[in-house]
Amino acid sequence: MPRSIRTPITNTTGTPRTLRHLPYALIGLLRRRVVIMTLMAGVNDLKSLRNILTSSIDSIIDVCEKQGEDFPRIEVPADPSELTQDGIRSDPQVRGAILLGVSAAAQLIATLQPPQDYLTMCSARYTVSGCICAAERLHLAETIRKAGSQGIHVDEIAKHNGAHPGKLARVLRYLTTNYIFQETAPNVFAHNIVSSLLDTGKDIDEIKRDPIAKFDNTNGLAAWASMYTDDCMKSCSYLDVALTDPTSAHSEEFNEASIQLAFGFKEPLWEWYERPENLLRLRRFGVAMHGAEKLQPPEAVLTTYDWDSVPIGATFVDVGSGIGTVDIAIAKMRPDLKIVLEDRPQVIAQAKEHCYNLAPELVASEKIQFIGADFWEPQPDLVRGADIFFLRHICHNYSDKYATKLLKHLRDAAKPTTKLVVMDSVMQHACRSPQRSSEEHESELVGYKPHVAPEPLLANFGLANVLAYDLDLVMLNNLNANERTIGEWRELFAASGWKLTAVHENSMNRMFWPAIIAEVA
Ligand SMILES: C[S@@+](CC[C@H](N)C(=O)[O-])C[C@H]1O[C@@H](n2cnc3c(N)ncnc32)[C@H](O)[C@@H]1O
Numbered sequence: 322m323p324r325s326i327r328t329p330i331t332n333t334t335g336t337p338r339t340l341r342h343l344p345y346a347l348i349g350l351l352r353r354r355v356v357i358m359t360l361m362a363g364v365n366d367l368k369s370l371r372n373i374l375t376s377s378i379d380s381i382i383d384v385c386e387k388q389g390e391d392f393p394r395i396e397v398p399a400d401p402s403e404l405t406q407d408g409i410r411s412d413p414q415v416r417g418a419i420l421l422g423v424s425a426a427a428q429l430i431a432t433l434q435p436p437q438d439y440l441t442m443c444s445a446r447y448t449v450s451g452c453i454c455a456a457e458r459l460h461l462a463e464t465i466r467k468a469g470s471q472g473i474h475v476d477e478i479a480k481h482n483g484a485h486p487g488k489l490a491r492v493l494r495y496l497t498t499n500y501i502f503q504e505t506a507p508n509v510f511a512h513n514i515v516s517s518l519l520d521t522g523k524d525i526d527e528i529k530r531d532p533i534a535k536f537d538n539t540n541g542l543a544a545w546a547s548m549y550t551d552d553c554m555k556s557c558s559y560l561d562v563a564l565t566d567p568t569s570a571h572s573e574e575f576n577e578a579s580i581q582l583a584f585g586f587k588e589p590l591w592e593w594y595e596r597p598e599n600l601l602r603l604r605r606f607g608v609a610m611h612g613a614e615k616l617q618p619p620e621a622v623l624t625t626y627d628w629d630s631v632p633i634g635a636t637f638v639d640v641g642s643g644i645g646t647v648d649i650a651i652a653k654m655r656p657d658l659k660i661v662l663e664d665r666p667q668v669i670a671q672a673k674e675h676c677y678n679l680a681p682e683l684v685a686s687e688k689i690q691f692i693g694a695d696f697w698e699p700q701p702d703l704v705r706g707a708d709i710f711f712l713r714h715i716c717h718n719y720s721d722k723y724a725t726k727l728l729k730h731l732r733d734a735a736k737p738t739t740k741l742v743v744m745d746s747v748m749q750h751a752c753r754s755p756q757r758s759s760e761e762h763e764s765e766l767v768g769y770k771p772h773v774a775p776e777p778l779l780a781n782f783g784l785a786n787v788l789a790y791d792l793d794l795v796m797l798n799n800l801n802a803n804e805r806t807i808g809e810w811r812e813l814f815a816a817s818g819w820k821l822t823a824v825h826e827n828s829m830n831r832m833f834w835p836a837i838i839a840e841v842a
Pocket of ligand 1: 641712
């Protein structure tokens with residue numbers, strides 16, 4: 322018989338023993354409960370992750386049903402709307418749900434898997450990069466596209482590239498196992514939504530005729546994947562050497578990084594790209610920068626900064642403009658602005674051509690002007706006293722030593738009201754400790770609120786935000802440079818005569834490529 326329903330034993334005072342001992346019993350019960358609750362913390366985490374996952378998916382389904390739009394299936398090649406703001410993933414409710422859902426799903430995998438399996442799996446991730454690199458080199462995406470949804474047998478694929486069919490099958494099955502391509506029948510492969518983005522859209526014979534031009538005039542995503550899995554993966558394989566080598570371990574020099582050790586060259590990366598044998602790498606890099614555009618909403622540059630606050634007729638200088646990827650859109654939105662593209666003379670020659678092709682009237686009317694300059698030197702007279710110095714994806718290419726030098730030159734050329742608008746990531750710590758909030762809680766900083774994920778997710782949303790951390794490692798490996806936290810941005814600006822005043826978030830991903838605003842200190 323259970324103890325609780327036994328007849329109470331009465332003592333000499335006449336008080337039932339169970340009642341006399343009630344306070345102790347209660348304390349014991351509570352203690353047990355606390356112990357059980359503590360012991361069940363793992364189960365509670367699983368429940369929380371499940372709930373986040375369920376509510377995120379419900380939220381996405383809700384939008385799809387209200388809009389009468391299906392969610393893209395993984396088996397189907399990507400629709401062009403994936404890369405524009407028309408796609409369902411651009412809907413603000415869906416974006417938020419994706420961030421939480423992916424974060425919960427990734428954490429669930431790390432939680433559920435035996436840790437020895439998870440560690441081994443992570444240790445072998447280079448295999449995904451290696452297989453993507455091989456798939457690109459063998460033009461598998463272009464070959465498989467021609468077969469359509471029923472797919473193509475590896476024996477047929479091998480006829481196009483001379484590879485061993487059995488080895489090809491294993492590479493493709495490995496990628497398929499990682500949700501890139503699909504196996505529609507044994508050894509028969511077709512595209513899925515992810516693999517279709519590796520396709521340049523070109524004919525295989527055209528690529529073979531001029532392999533150097535493979536990525537020219539494409540959307541840049543295949544170029545981006547190729548660059549990541551070639552130069553970037555290979556340089557990362559020397560990270561351990563770079564972190565322990567006496568020359569590179571504490572170096573801030575951009576020619577003393579992992580990539581120099583991996584490929585055995587001494588010059589900066591940009592100069593290495595310009596060697597004749599690296600022509601493909603050079604051309605691929607330019608196109609890959611366009612690919613990077615697809616990682617943020619297309620409207621991001623136009624919506625992330627408050628362009629209405631820019632005075633009529635203001636001078637806007639795009640420092641390190643590249644070919645002017647964003648400047649035409651800005652010029653069309655604000656035709657009153659005087660827009661100056663500033664880059665190395667070789668790049669400015671390309672920029673003139675690019676802008677003239679897209680908007681001849683803006684170039685002819687000198688609404689857009691061009692200046693070949695070296696930003697390690699004092700700024701040219703034409704841009705002194707500019708209203709805005711705009712630097713997109715520039716500061717993250719340099720360690721503090723060099724970023725400070727560059728920003729000091731801009732400070733010297735500024736007038737008291739000049740604004741510095743920087744577009745690079747604002748990195749977050751992975752923890753939710755008090756130190757973190759003291760660094761990042763900046764009430765006077767307009768628009769900036771650290772975006773902290775709900776428990777039990779990693780505070781920085783973990784893998785759901787990993788693109789920014791990937792890029793940070795690329796900067797470390799290739800340039801001895803880094804992405805920066807809000808505290809690091811503040812220190813960088815302070816060291817170069819500027820004051821951090823605001824952050825305008827990118828609506829797609831609150832950490833990735835916001836506008837970071839500074840004023841003259
Ligand atoms: C990563 S790209 C960014 C291009 C552009 N801001 C964008 O967002 O597409 C870096 C740019 O900095 C330019 N750059 C590198 N060193 C430079 C220098 N010393 N002076 C001027 N521009 C330079 C490069 O030519 C390149 O166009």
